[in-house]
Every structure is written in C-alpha cells, then in structure tokens.
Amino acid sequence: MVTGTATTMSKDPILKVEHLSMRFGGLMAINDFSFEATRGEITALIGPNGAGKTTVFNCITGFYKPTMGMITMRQKGGKEFLLERLPDFEITKRAKVARTFQNIRLFSGLTVLENLLVAQHNALMRASGYTILGLFGFPAYKKASLASIELAKYWLDKASLTDRADDPAGDLPYGAQRRLEIARAMCTQPELLCLDEPAAGLNPRESLALNTLLRDIRTDTGTSILLIEHDMSVVMEISDHVVVLEYGQKISDGNPQFVQNDPKVIAAYLGVEDDEVDEVIAEVEQVAATVGHGTGSTGERP
Amino acid sequence: MANISSPVSEPHAEPSVLARALKEAFFAGLVSLGLFCLFVGVETYQNINNELVWRMRWGLLAVFVGVAAVGRFLNVAFIRPALDKRKLAKAKSGILDVSEDKGFFHRHFLKIALIALLIYPPVSVMLRGVQGSLLLVDNFGIQILIYVMLAWGLNIVVGLAGLLDLGYVAFYAVGAYSYALLSTHFGLSFWVLLPLAGIFAALWGIILGFPVLRLRGDYLAIVTLAFGEIIRLVLINWTEVTKGTFGVSGIAKASIFGIWSFDVGSPSNFAKSFGLPMSSAYYKIFLFYVILFLCMLTAYVTIRLRRMPIGRAWEALREDEIACRSLGINTVTTKLTAFATGAMFGGFAGSFFAARQGFVSPESFVFIESAVILAIVVLGGMGSLTGIAIAAVVMVGGTELLREMNFLKAIFGPDFTPELYRMLIFGLAMVVVMLFKPRGFVGSRAPSAFLHTQKNVSGSFTKEGHG
Numbered sequence: 001m002v003t004g005t006a007t008t009m010s011k012d013p014i015l016k017v018e019h020l021s022m023r024f025g026g027l028m029a030i031n032d033f034s035f036e037a038t039r040g041e042i043t044a045l046i047g048p049n050g051a052g053k054t055t056v057f058n059c060i061t062g063f064y065k066p067t068m069g070m071i072t073m074r075q076k077g078g079k080e081f082l083l084e085r086l087p088d089f090e091i092t093k094r095a096k097v098a099r100t101f102q103n104i105r106l107f108s109g110l111t112v113l114e115n116l117l118v119a120q121h122n123a124l125m126r127a128s129g130y131t132i133l134g135l136f137g138f139p140a141y142k143k144a145s146l147a148s149i150e151l152a153k154y155w156l157d158k159a160s161l162t163d164r165a166d167d168p169a170g171d172l173p174y175g176a177q178r179r180l181e182i183a184r185a186m187c188t189q190p191e192l193l194c195l196d197e198p199a200a201g202l203n204p205r206e207s208l209a210l211n212t213l214l215r216d217i218r219t220d221t222g223t224s225i226l227l228i229e230h231d232m233s234v235v236m237e238i239s240d241h242v243v244v245l246e247y248g249q250k251i252s253d254g255n256p257q258f259v260q261n262d263p264k265v266i267a268a269y270l271g272v273e274d275d276e277v278d279e280v281i282a283e284v285e286q287v288a289a290t291v292g293h294g295t296g297s298t299g300e301r302p
Numbered sequence: 303m304a305n306i307s308s309p310v311s312e313p314h315a316e317p318s319v320l321a322r323a324l325k326e327a328f329f330a331g332l333v334s335l336g337l338f339c340l341f342v343g344v345e346t347y348q349n350i351n352n353e354l355v356w357r358m359r360w361g362l363l364a365v366f367v368g369v370a371a372v373g374r375f376l377n378v379a380f381i382r383p384a385l386d387k388r389k390l391a392k393a394k395s396g397i398l399d400v401s402e403d404k405g406f407f408h409r410h411f412l413k414i415a416l417i418a419l420l421i422y423p424p425v426s427v428m429l430r431g432v433q434g435s436l437l438l439v440d441n442f443g444i445q446i447l448i449y450v451m452l453a454w455g456l457n458i459v460v461g462l463a464g465l466l467d468l469g470y471v472a473f474y475a476v477g478a479y480s481y482a483l484l485s486t487h488f489g490l491s492f493w494v495l496l497p498l499a500g501i502f503a504a505l506w507g508i509i510l511g512f513p514v515l516r517l518r519g520d521y522l523a524i525v526t527l528a529f530g531e532i533i534r535l536v537l538i539n540w541t542e543v544t545k546g547t548f549g550v551s552g553i554a555k556a557s558i559f560g561i562w563s564f565d566v567g568s569p570s571n572f573a574k575s576f577g578l579p580m581s582s583a584y585y586k587i588f589l590f591y592v593i594l595f596l597c598m599l600t601a602y603v604t605i606r607l608r609r610m611p612i613g614r615a616w617e618a619l620r621e622d623e624i625a626c627r628s629l630g631i632n633t634v635t636t637k638l639t640a641f642a643t644g645a646m647f648g649g650f651a652g653s654f655f656a657a658r659q660g661f662v663s664p665e666s667f668v669f670i671e672s673a674v675i676l677a678i679v680v681l682g683g684m685g686s687l688t689g690i691a692i693a694a695v696v697m698v699g700g701t702e703l704l705r706e707m708n709f710l711k712a713i714f715g716p717d718f719t720p721e722l723y724r725m726l727i728f729g730l731a732m733v734v735v736m737l738f739k740p741r742g743f744v745g746s747r748a749p750s751a752f753l754h755t756q757k758n759v760s761g762s763f764t765k766e767g768h769g
Contacts (some may be wrong), residue, residue, distance in 0.1 A: 061628065063624075063627075063628075088627045088628070089626075089629075089630050089631055089632050092628060092629060092630030093632075098628070099628050100628075101624075101628070105622050105624060105625040105628070106621075106625070107617070107618045107621035107622055107625065108764075109617070109620075109747065109759055109763045109764030110614075110617060110618065110621060110749070110759070111749045111751075111752070111757075113749070113753050114617075114750060114751060117614055118614050118615065118618040118626075118629060119629045121614070121615050121629060121630065121631050122630050122631075124610075128610055128612075131607070131611070131612045135607070141610075149751070156753075162753075165752075165753040165754065166749065166752045166754055166755055166756065168760070168763040169763075170763035171763060184629070185629075188629055188630055
C-alpha cells in the first residue's frame, strides 16, 4: 500500500530509485526500496539506527553496487544516467551527484582553500590540458585557476569560512568542518547533493546556520538535496519531502506533516510490539476520522 | 667539594652539581666496565697451534669506559644545566618561539644553497688541485646529488601520493640498463638516451602500478618490494642480454652535447681542445653540473606539479582516498601518474649513474638501496624538498665521510674500519631523528595556494597515506 505512492508523485524527478535491494551475505540491508526525489526540492531520508539509510546513499553514490534495482539520475538537460552502472568517481564527474560523509572526510592536512580546489579537479584538469599544457604555463590554465579560486571564494563566503581559508582543514572546529565538507561537495558543481547526517554533532545555533546554508544552496543554485538526518528540527524545518526507512523497507513517504503523524512512523520511532502495530493504526485512523481528515495510511502529497 | 665559607645562596649549587656529576660519572664508568669487560675486553684468537686462546684488551676497554664516564660527567655537569637554563629563560621571557622574521640565512637558504652548489667544483679545484678535487666532486658532490634526485623522485610517490614503494630502485635499474644496453648496442648518445631511459622507467612504473592499484598499505609495500627483486633477478638471469652478474662494462661516457668528448682517444677530447693536462676530473666536474641540472629539473617539476590539479589530487589521495573518489577524482589514473612520474626521475638518475660509472651490474640495485632512498625521504620529511635534500647530505655525505675518518684508527686500533659501521650509524641516526623529529627534518608542508597569507601546515595534520 505504500509503494503505490511512488507513481502518484512525479513532477520532475531528478533521482528515481526503483526496487533497490542490497544484500550483504545473509543480511538483507535494503529490500525492494523505491522512491523519487523531485528536482529543486529537499528530500529527507529518515529512519531508526541501522535502517539502511547510509547503505542507500552508498548505492546511489556508487560506493556499493546494489544487488538489485535501478537508480536513474535525470539531469537538467534531460540526460539520464543509470547510477548503479557507473564507477563511483564518474557519478560525481559525469552524473553530477556529490556527497558528504557521516564521519567527516576532509583532507585534514590541506588548507581549507586547497580542499575546495581539489573538488574542482576535473574542470581544472581539462583546463590544464591534462597537466601538460599547464606545466608550460599556458594562459588557459591560469585563467581557469583564477576562476576556480573565485568559485572557492563564493562557497567560503556561503559557509562563512573566509577568514579561515588558509588554515589546515583539520584545525577547524567540528561545525566548521561540516560546513566545509558541504562547500567542498558544492565545488564539484553538482545537480544533486547527498548529505549524510549534516547536522550530527552540531549545537542548536550551528543547526540553524546549516538550515540557512541548505536553503541557500537550493534557491541560489537550484541544486536538489537528498539528506539523511536524525535531527528532526532540521528535517521538519527544511525538507519538502520525507521518506522513512525501517529494516531496509520504506514505511512512509510524503510531506513532513504527513510523515510526522503517520502511525507507522510513530511506531517505528517510539517502539511498539509488532502485534500492536495494527492497534495503533486503528486508533490513529479513528482519531483522524473524528477530526474530519480522511487521510488513510497511504501518503498523499497535498 | 663543598665550600662552607661561601655564601649559601648562589654558589652552593655549583659544587653540588660537580660532585653529583663526578659521582654519576664514576657509576657510569663502573657500569660500562661491567658491561664491556667481557664484550670488548676479552678477545679470542687462534694461536700458532690452532688452539683457541684469549687475551685482555685493556687499552680498548679503557677507551670505552673512559668515553662513558667522561660523557656522563659532561652531560650532568654542563650540558643539562645549560639546557635547563635556556628553557627557564625562554619560559621567563614568555614569548613563544615562533617569530616570523627569520634570519638572513634562513630566508635566502635556497639561493645560498644553489650558489654554493654552482661554485662547489671550482672551489674544490682551487683548494685541492685538479686531481685532488676528484674526491670532493665525485665521492661527495655527485654521490649526494644522485641520492637527492632519487629521493626527490620517490618523494612524489611516497611523500605526495602516500603510496609506500619499497622497490623504487627497480626504476633506477631500468634507467641504468636502458642507457647501458642501448648505448653499447646502438651507439646512441647520452643526450638521446636520457629522455628515453626516463620514458622506459615511466612505462615500468605504469606496469607496476596496474596490478597494485587495489592494494593499500602493507600489502602495497610488499608487492613493490617483490617488484624490485623481480627486476634485479631478471637482470641477473637474462644473461644473453644483460650479461648477468658480470654486468655491462665499457659504457660510453656522456659528451658535452656532442661537441667535446671525454674519451681519451677522441680528437675532440675536452682536455686536448683546451690544452689542459689530461685528467678524469674534468669529466666528473661536467657530470656534477649534469646531475645538478637534473636535480633542479626534478625540483622544478615537483614544485610546478604541486600547484597543478594533478599534484593536489596526489596530496588529497594521501589524505583520504574515499573522499577523493566522492569528488570525482579518478584514483586509478592519479595513482598511475604518481608512479610514472616518480619512476621517470628514477630512470633519469639511473641513466646518469650508468654514464658516470661506465659499468652497471645487478649488485648496484639491491633492496638496501631502496631502503636508503626511502629512509632519506622519511628522515627529510615526506613531501618537503628542502628537508629531503638535507637528509641526503647528512645520510650519504655522512657515510662517505666515515671512509675518510682515518683518525679513528688511532683510537680504536689499526684494525678499525669506520665504513663497516656505516649501517650501524645509519640506523642509530634514524632512531635519534625519529625520536626528536617524528615528522622528519621539515615536518610542515607549504600549501599550494592561499587566499590571504601563506601559512605552513603543521605536520600533525597531514597524513602519511594508507598506501
């Protein structure tokens, strides 16, 4: 009954995940999982610990090859890429999907600016004639390298890291490292940005700053965002669309208000015995009926 | 020692320190006597009847005990108080020792070093005469510069890309044999074969690179080690081509761009053309400038590459390979270019080596050479050209210096050959340097780009790479 929703909503999907399954030996980490992310929206993937969210991310960004299923990335120009067939670096390079990591992976020995320049590797490689022309100081590379510093400056400013540009990335405080990782991913000029728990370990003020940064990214660059998050203040505040995963299966899919009130989600998060799930559903439906909203357990996006 | 009549405050410390130093020196002497009395003091030998007999070496034992006692005395009485006083003065002044304005020497270190290298051969000729300069220019100058170049080449693979390569000497061998074989069989000149040798070595770098791409860390190190041995064993066993352990001899000398040659019989001999007395020193001086140029080329290319996307990708690869892949960097080609570039400089150095020796054999390319080159890179500070050059001077120059230390025979007896202790001292030096400077002589790295001010990145942030 849940899977039916995937077909009802399709304005302009940027990412389409269909029947994704991932098996590690005897463990079915993801089981027949389908969802869509709409272009220009912030889609959140939530679920209890161990639900398989990061596995889904790793499948989308090519770090795992899924056992089954199809992941289609549709770019602005209408060009389509089957992500499960591309090697990981080509997913960023050609399909324009960038990602961050749950445990921050910065180049800690390089400066903040260098981190952002490494992210522009492919553009700079082309401009430097694959190193050879650049080695002889051709002007095209000089121009490209100036442009790359301009782009880095833009994202340094957005992530409010300009005054720390020349410090080693490993020297930054935790919150700044999170922002830098997002800025670095944006320097690859992606169409879809995948964030794995960007608010983990942030204090409330830093979380607010993160919300502003993510909204800015969406409105200023038109980049769609897919994020995994446990911090509900972030998820409910900024996301347009929430997908809930439990034990590798989708249990809910809809807008934040809908998901928040979905009894299955409540059951998954608060923990209800399996035989009580139907009871809870019945109870919630009853309450809903009396209030006058005829929302069933299937997610209809308003 | 205690002087009762003196004021109690300041001078009281002085005699007590000396007394303590004397006491500790006495005990140090006693301990070393106990330790060395059997190890060093007793010597066994066979007499004329082939019987094993022993005798005491009192003189040598006394030297050992004396060194221990005097060393301990000096340390306790003078060195340690001086260090403590300096530390105290520093703490009192309250200023951190990181002032930005360095001394004149420090600021212009590179220029001074380059000028010193350029005038090194003429100065040594002036000091020791044409024939006497051979020792200084060849044994010290060329020998050290070859290792500087090899270490700078390996630095690209180990220091920048973070791929631990224990078989680097294989590329050195490929370069040397390329020159040796192609010049003896086809009579090609040094200046044609120098780039060719580099290209061959780079190809071998790629050939080695392919199978080891998936390996990391210890596994990579073992496979590269095996690769180095494979090349050496091929050189030994492929006797039809390489002449096996006999090696290739009579390799043509390099000429000054084909204008002047250094062959004795040639009509355009350098010494003859300029009416100078015949000497092999001119060839060595010429080679000194060739290797100096090759070193400068290596340094220039490395510095340029670090500011290019490929160089940054190497360093990023050292820091975090997974993050690299998530940024769309093709780690396969990045690793291969690192291997190939490093190998190319090894190949240049190899062909130079063959031209200098006039003879190559597999014995020059044993594992210990790889280990020495790697040790120089690690001691110098991975990624730092200056640090590596200093480490090469200390390590290679130091071992060459040991050969010249004949005065040690006066202390340790006429049987003492200092160069036999080369590896012992090499190892000891490495342990000491790693204890006091765990990141090598130059532990910090200079960023390849900056926005406001260029600040060096402390070694505590950089990673060594996982292979």
